[in-house]
Amino acid sequence: MSVSFHQLSLPVLVRALRNTVAVIDKTAAWAAEKQASTPPSLSVEQGIVQSRLAPDMFPFARQVQIAADVAKACAARLSGIEPPKYDDNEASLAELRARLEKTIAFIEGVDRLAVEAASGGTVTFKTGGRDLTMKSVDYVNHYVFPNVYFHLTMVYALVRQAGVPVGKMDFLGPIA
Numbered sequence: 671m672s673v674s675f676h677q678l679s680l681p682v683l684v685r686a687l688r689n690t691v692a693v694i695d696k697t698a699a700w701a702a703e704k705q706a707s708t709p710p711s712l713s714v715e716q717g718i719v720q721s722r723l724a725p726d727m728f729p730f731a732r733q734v735q736i737a738a739d740v741a742k743a744c745a746a747r748l749s750g751i752e753p754p755k756y757d758d759n760e761a762s763l764a765e766l767r768a769r770l771e772k773t774i775a776f777i778e779g780v781d782r783l784a785v786e787a788a789s790g791g792t793v794t795f796k797t798g799g800r801d802l803t804m805k806s807v808d809y810v811n812h813y814v815f816p817n818v819y820f821h822l823t824m825v826y827a828l829v830r831q832a833g834v835p836v837g838k839m840d841f842l843g844p845i846a
Contacts, residue, residue, distance in 0.1 A: 675789035676782045679810045683741040684777055687770050689843035690822050693836055698763040700834045715763055721828050730828045734766045737821035738773040744814040745777040747793045749784040
């Protein structure tokens with residue numbers, strides 16, 4: 671049985687984003703519970719949304735935004751369409767969750783046949799102020815996956831650091 675380029679790319683991204691939606695849901699529930707015993711002047715949720723592991727790293731919200739952007743750009747580039755543009759103004763867990771859901775819907779809506787057709791081609795994109803051209807399969811495996819997983823790992827690490835009770839299986843999601 672052969673596996674298609676589409677199967678090896680976009681559903682992997684959707685799964686990672688869905689798992690992160692579940693982590694955000696657990697985080698929101700935890701934050702609401704913690705808020706009950708925290709002074710109203712200190713927002714537990716905002717503490718998480720603005721948290722970062724180190725001063726020179728992007729905060730939680732930006733980590734989610736970048737992961738969504740890389741995933742939707744991949745789907746768009748592989749299917750030959752323009753990715754939707756998001757405003758990067760999410761300031762709450764609910765807004766970040768909505769961004770991920772919107773990204774998932776976009777990815778699931780791209781033309782599978784167009785993605786299959788891209789498997790032997792190249793992708794040109796701008797990163798770090800320069801244009802890069804890569805074979806499509808290398809773009810997915812060596813640029814998209816590492817970037818998406820890096821930023822989603824930061825999301826996971828930030829909620830763990832805050833004390834949210836999530837574990838490895840929350841990151842991985844259900845194993846069939």
